[in-house]
Amino acid sequence: MKTYQFLTLVLSLTFSASIFAADKPLMSADMHTAKGVPCSACHGDNPMKNDLPTETQCVVCHNKAALVEKTKNVKPMNPHNAPHNNDCAACHRQHEPGVNYCNQCHYLDFKVK
Template sequence: MAETPALLDQTHAAKGLKCASCHGNAEQREAVTMTKCIKCHNTEKLAKKTKDVKPTNPHENRHFGTETDCAKCHNVHQKSENYCGSCHLRFDFVVP
């Protein structure tokens, strides 16, 4: 039986990040925007890292270049999803 991958909140916590690192310290936690993600995750470096993914690089695409909103695919507190697959059926990316 395949092991269920960890959610991204668990992955971040395992690396020592606290909720406030992304959500802020307010009583009502802030939604996390892409601007917050790119403080740690450089989109151009990520696009270079995934340049050989087939059939196309999900981090550098004809619609958004390297600036696709991270949350389109990467969900932090629930299973992530392949946003590209909703239109491009052959793009069967596995999304962490």
């Protein structure tokens, strides 16, 4: 196989893979997996139970004070410093896109990562 044919094949495969990757956005669970975090870290010994992780489980790795500091400039209010914020999974859905749970009662125009 000539060099230009090989490069064309490689570029075609790379471009095709990027199209398929764009079809499925990365979820938070994918990012945890990429960092080597096992399912059991969030779901315990039986991940098939589908229990959502509690904030207590989340803050083992994600420091709450650091999150409040990191999002202190989110307007009109800091979602991590809300008076009734105690359920990370309400916004941060690990296996589906995040949702702005606050908008069920308030109009807060911010994106959830």
